Every structure is written in C-alpha cells, then in structure tokens.
Amino acid sequence: MIKLNLKTSNKSQEQIKQYLEENVSGMLADKINNGVKITKDNKTLLNKKDLDGFWKFATDEAQKQAEKGANGAYVDNETVFGWAIHYFEEDSIEGNLYNEDGTEYKIEMPKPTPKIETKPKKPENKQATLFDLMNEENSEQVENEEVEQEIEQESIIEEQNHKINAVTGEIVDEKLPFDMETAKYLTSILDGKVTIKGD
Numbered sequence: 602m603i604k605l606n607l608k609t610s611n612k613s614q615e616q617i618k619q620y621l622e623e624n625v626s627g628m629l630a631d632k633i634n635n636g637v638k639i640t641k642d643n644k645t646l647l648n649k650k651d652l653d654g655f656w657k658f659a660t661d662e663a664q665k666q667a668e669k670g671a672n673g674a675y676v677d678n679e680t681v682f683g684w685a686i687h688y689f690e691e692d693s694i695e696g697n698l699y700n701e702d703g704t705e706y707k708i709e710m711p712k713p714t715p716k717i718e719t720k721p722k723k724p725e726n727k728q729a730t731l732f733d734l735m736n737e738e739n740s741e742q743v744e745n746e747e748v749e750q751e752i753e754q755e756s757i758i759e760e761q762n763h764k765i766n767a768v769t770g771e772i773v774d775e776k777l778p779f780d781m782e783t784a785k786y787l788t789s790i791l792d793g794k795v796t797i798k799g800d
Contacts, residue, residue, distance in 0.1 A: 602622050602623060603622050603625060603627065603630045604622065605618060605621055605622050605625070605630060605633050605634060606633070606634045607621070607633065607651060607652050608651065608652065609652055610652070610653070613656075614652040614656065616678075617652060617655065617681070617682070617685050618652065620682045620685065621633070621685060621686070621689070624682075624686070625686070625689075629686075629689060629690055632689060632690070633650065633689050635649075636648055636649035636650075636696075636699070637692050639692065639695075639698075641698070641706075642708070642709075644700070644706075645701055646698045646699060646700060646701075646706050647698070647699040647700075647701070648692070648695055648696055648697075648698055649696050649697050649698075649699060650688065650689055650694070650696030650697070651696060651697065654688075654696045654697065655684075655685055655688045655689070658684065658688045658694065659676075659681055659684050659685075659688075662676075662684055663676050
C-alpha cells in the first residue's frame, strides 16, 4: 500500500485518505505527496493539494447536484471517492500554491493609483502696478495713433484722387496737370504739346 502525506482532521477525511492509499497509482501518489509545478501569472508555482481543499471541492460538487431549493444532497461513497481521484489527479484544479522557494504564493493586488484632485485655479485678484497701468496706457495710445494715421492717409488719398474744379465745380482727377491760365486740366503732354481737356 502507498503512503500519502495527507493530514486528516475528521473521520470522513480518514476514509478518503485510506481509499486513496489503496487505489492511487505511483504517479498520482507522487503528485499528492510532492505537488505539481504549474505556471500562473508568468511564474512557476508548486500546486499542492490537501484533504481540506478536497472537502471544499466535494461540497461544491454536491451543491451542483442538489435539487434547486434543497438544503442538501445525498451522494454515495463511490461518487465521493471518484471526486477525490479527480481532484488530486486534475492539474487545472488549484490547491495551495507555493513559490519555488517554498513560501506561500499570494496574488499581488495592483496598487491603487492615488487620486489627485485638481481644483481649478481661482483667478488672482491682483492689483495692477504702476508699470502695468503705464504699459496699458502706452498700448492704447499706440493703437489710437495708428488708427488716426490710417484715417489721415485715407483722407489724403481721397483728396489727391478727387479735386473739385474751382470754375466748373466738377470733381476732377488730380493726376492730370492743371493749367492756371485757362483754368482747365491738361489731359496729356506729348512731345512738348499740351492737350487741354475740353478742346
């Protein structure tokens, strides 16, 4: 008979252990006694199962078989022994997990990111300095001067482009030369000959 390193805490667990020792293969006995290496969270861990873990597994299986609304279920010994073999044999069922150095594996919970509350900045009630006031006054003055210059230039251009004939009262183009003697605008000067408007 194979000896298994399983601790028991009650008579039911002793019956399960005895059944396993009488029925398991050498390979399964090795899994039970030494555990199985598994990979979880990118780490190599040792998965060791015990009878307490099996008892929880068997209780969950019994609840699945219970009728809806029932407080319990009847499960015969052969079914429970079959669950025991399945529990210890199946590598995907996790028992107690240990790191390679023998310490118990604990799932690392991600550290919560501290919440940084950002409050909107209140506008500062800053009193204007003499320098600020001078700059503001200077910038307004420069703006006003620029506007005045633009207006003055526009009126000069308009005056230059349109002159009123003192004799006829007509608006005339000042680009044409004015003959003071005839009080007429010259339309062109070609080869020293002058053509007078209206001739």
